[in-house]
Amino acid sequence: MEFQSCVKIINEWDIVAARQLGRNVAKELGFGTVDQARITTAISELARNIYLYAGQGSVSIEKLNINGKSGLKIIADDQGPGIEDIRRVMEDGYTTSGGLGAGLPGAKRLMDDFDIESIPGEGTKIIATKWLR
């Protein structure tokens, strides 16, 4: 880990701040425009979920360099109500907020690695990584 930057998610504007940070880091790392859009979109989905379901939390962006492989890691962390049924929230079209239900399954498809940990009553942590090809 050589670089980490964090945005607190408290209101709608923080969603914009988080994705702008992600886009800038993705650009610096040399990701192309399509991967930049994938990363920005994934961050937007994760940050919005924090805002919608947990009220507040944080999104951190990390530059990775492991065995000569560069990547960008997103860590979305909150102390919200947690997710009872993770399998269900990873289904396309499942929503409790009147949205499209594309957020989490979509973010997973946009990224290369996607890991979700959640404890009901304690919070949710999602770690997603995109590797530079």
Place this chain on the structure above:
Amino acid sequence: MRIPILKLYDCLLVSIQWELDDVTALQFQEDLLHKIHETSANGVVIDITSIDFIDSFIAKVLGDVFSMSKLMGAKVVITGIQPAVAITLIELGISLDDVLTALDLEKGLEKLQQELGD
């Protein structure tokens, strides 16, 4: 900041020039419907050439704008979807199947004329 909506004959023309936040997107939805009502416009072109990503929220707003305008008798064409935006939308699982689209503003206006039958 509000997104300007211009009237051109019996159509409305919108060019979204900056990254949309949630509040601006919802404000735009409402403004556009009021403008349709006010001007009796029967067609709308929304150009998003400058937009370099669309998440599920913005996609829902754009889809809703299309359906809501249709309820009011106005057709909406969305133009200028960038390659990166098309790729990420489909990967996200959003195909906006019912929404009319065209490559650029010019083709969007042509499509609108065809749709409106004149």
